Amino acid sequence: MQYLWAPWRMAYIRGERQRSEGCIFCAKAARLNDDAEHVIAHSQHTYVTLNRYPYNTGHLLVVPFAHVESQEHLETDALTDLMVMTNRALTVLRRLYNPPAFNLGANLGPAAGAGIADHYHFHIVPRWPGDANFMSVVGETRVLPDTLDNSFHDLKRVWQETFGENRSEKNYDNR
DSSP: OOOOOOGGGHHHHTTOOOOOSSOHHHHHHHHOOHHHHTEEEEOSSEEEEEOSSOSSTTOEEEEESSOOSSGGGSOHHHHHHHHHHHHHHHHHHHHHHOOSEEEEEOOOSGGGTOSSTTSOOEEEEEEOTTOSOHHHHTSOOOOOSSOHHHHHHHHHHHHHHHHSOSSOOSOOOOO
8 A cells, every 4th residue: 555645835824824914926025035835936927836726746936026816907117017927837847847727817806716806816727637636536635746846846847947047137038
């Protein structure tokens, strides 16, 4: 018999997540500690980070620096930047994990499933055939084959190999 361990998920399953004062996305951006915060890349208006409670390995969030609750409150430059960073994230995820499919989207408001409704963020979830297996459907448990730290280091390395420096850039070409 084989055992699958994902102990970091238990706090989330039990509803014991640490709730910090203020907005976690604003705090994450202000800390300037990309490794500790699993921030993979920055641009002028957004940053890309791993979801702390992922649906699948490589579940990324593209988060605007602007603290707004919905995308219609973002300026045009920020919206463009968000989509460019989403495309870059897709490129990196394809190169590293080779998923055949993705779920992309945002949950606007608690009724739509937003865990953090007051700061808009865009989800990128890599998908593979059979990833919604009996463990997640019946056991209400997700099995992730790698740690967040390993995923972060691999994704950041591939991002830098693909796009160079991970800080704000004016050139948005999609190599």
